[in-house]
């Protein structure tokens with residue numbers, strides 16, 4: 001099969017090569033569990049893969065390895081007791097190995113491809129939407145009617161958080177870096193959209209009469225203190241990622257004085273090993289897919305052999321929505 005490998009930690013494009021490799025073993029998925037072998041039609045590209053090309057992500061496989069944590073495609077082979085028969089269209093989280101013509105995912109992270117989604121949308125769903133739900137609900141206890149500020153709201157996880165928060169009945173304030181991204185967030189139904197190099201903290205406080213209930217922060221960096229200042233007393237800030245590059249530090253007297261909380265939200269490390277959690281989140285999201293509230297926004301599509309260009313687009317902050325590799329297209 002054809003696959004993209006990371007073979008050195010020099011960043012895109014030089015870290016990547018396209019290779020002819022043996023198909024993966026269904027008995028040995030990267031994440032423990034009964035493996036389902038899938039003919040890949042689309043693979044989602046995310047910020048962690050960019051970090052992996054430089055050895056900067058927390059998961060550091062031995063070189064060379066096939067990146068790609070999520071896919072959509074057709075089941076080729078499944079365990080005897082599986083709910084999925086050969087030929088079934090599915091979306092799946094495989095952890096690694098997704099930038100390939102064939103990949104293996106554990107059964108508890110395979111879901112039927114919703115009729116409303118094409119393969120690219122299926123490959124855009126699990127990582128971002130499960131993380132968004134896990135962060136907002138499991139960790140953040142978001143309630144209908146609360147107000148949420150979402151950083152990077154036109155990006156991969158940002159567009160997912162925006163849709164999930166809307167689906168939960170929250171009021172959404174999207175923060176983006178450009179007018180083009182403002183349009184994207186508006187089209188997705190954000191109640192308010194603010195620009196990140198403006199006086200957004202004051203605008204948030206004005207819009208909400210004192211601050212939001214929840215901040216969804218996948219950017220980190222030097223905005224962090226202003227994120228805390230955007231919270232109302234007793235508000236919650238969800239630490240989801242550091243796309244801005246630096247990991248913020250905070251003097252905790254800020255939390256004490258306002259009774260605010262900072263909560264970590266790492267979906268992968270927590271949920272992926274827990275089939276019951278994955279199924280519960282999948283079941284909670286299903287009605288929102290059914291009603292059309294959750295509709296992954298696919299930005300750029302590249303063929304497998306242009307994986308490096310897909311990562312460069314993320315690196316250069318050009319990407320809107322999810323970047324996807326179309327396999328066999």
Ligand SMILES: NC(=O)c1ccc[n+]([C@@H]2O[C@H](COP(=O)([O-])OP(=O)(O)OC[C@H]3O[C@@H](n4cnc5c(N)ncnc54)[C@H](OP(=O)(O)O)[C@@H]3O)[C@@H](O)[C@H]2O)c1
Pocket residue numbers: 045046047048127128131151152153154155156157158175176177178181196218219239240241242243244245265266267268314315316317319321322
């Ligand atoms: N906690 C978890 O379980 C979990 C799961 C998935 C992803 N993540 C993390 O979430 C973050 C976002 O991932 P993603 O796949 O959604 O990435 P993405 O699609 O590239 O979106 C990232 C967004 O961050 C903003 N940004 C701000 N400063 C940036 C910079 N210096 N470089 C690039 N982007 C910058 C950009 O929005 P503006 O230009 O509008 O500011 C961009 O749209 C990553 O740190 C990733 O590791 C965490």
